Amino acid sequence: MPRCFPKPYSLPQLWAFCTVLLVSSCAARPLREPGEFRAPELVELQRLDPTIRLDIRYATSRNFAGRAVYTEARAFLQRPAAEALVRVNRELAPLGYCLLVFDGYRPWSVTKLFWDLTPPEKKEFVADPKKGSRHNRGCAVDLSLWDIAANKEVAMPGEYDEMSPRSYAAYAGGTPGQRAARDLLRRHMEAHGFAVLPAEWWHFDYQDWKAYPIQNIPFEKL
Template sequence: MKNIILLFLLGSCLSACAQKNNQNPYGLTIVNDYRAYHTDYKINPDHELVEIKKAIPSVVLDIRYATKNNFMQQVMYKQARAFARKPVVEQLKKIQAILNKKGYGLKIFDAYRPYAITVAFYQKASDKNFVANPAKGSKHNRGCAVDLTIIDLKTGKDVPMPTPYDSFAPEAAPHFENLPPAVIKNRDFLIATMQANGFKVIYNEWWHFDFNGWQDYELMDIPFEKL
């Protein structure tokens, strides 16, 4: 009986949410109603957006979009927090354990990103190849993408990579070869570790990893402060 009531509530909430989504110029279904989202993950816990730092306390956060140190050169997030769907966080926890045994750790730049932020990025970005098209939405909007690098646990410093985070340079591509061998080794180590544990790097950003199975999750537009 409890499940039947929850399903009824979910249907009602999603119906109300869908009416709002008719206003989306691309015809996308975007969950922007917290009640609908809350009811949904109570039925399916995998749909919950989990705060990464709470689940993996040893992770380092460098949430650039909560600062002006980003390609937009303005604060985009009101809070310096990182969320991802529950299965995504579970895989990140496994990866952190693997890295720790080798003297490394994860540093996360970004994870779940509300859809409204994706729209703002696309409007301002000088190179549209490096930002998601709001006509399709982003894996970040689904809580199924993470932007990250690795740090050396002994020094606490970032391991050298081909480019800084959010670089639009050609060197940011994960298969770019005209680089120092040590940098290629670091990049390939990160990519191999992530791809062996449920993620796939995208074609033009060595730091961006999509979760395998992202198709099972809806686009979201709920701000951090409501989560």
């Protein structure tokens, strides 16, 4: 059951609730932003570098919404951000790691759904649709490390999409090895123009995110 929902909701009730919200979110439209923006050029990460691994949780039920909100398990970023991510991935290879991507570009309607699903005390972990998310601009990526030799995800102090203090980038708990892995990921991402979101160790924004508009294009149309 999703972490942000308290009992007594049953799983079928949650699915029904999410379906209603998803239909409502898809019918809504983002606000028009003033100003000039770069022409978007969303590119698929695995087409640039097939060694980047994907675990697109939002295309499954393994996420805090408890159901799939993407129709396809794919990851996109604006080309400069995608090319920077490829450089990070290549830099990690000699250390025995590759990147494990959970999410990249996210349609605005999904951001609205997440906001509507999340209770007030947990909204620090989701983006306000009135402002839009950097995911909506194709300039944010959620990711972790994959241990190539062990063929498994590297353990971090907190789980992906966990709405708790363990998600904070500066969280002092967990094991020394978990914190070292989290900080290694952060160092390499920051060296290539990404900045971590303080509330989420896995979320990184690319330096030029303000230059791109909010988008609401579903994956199947990309």
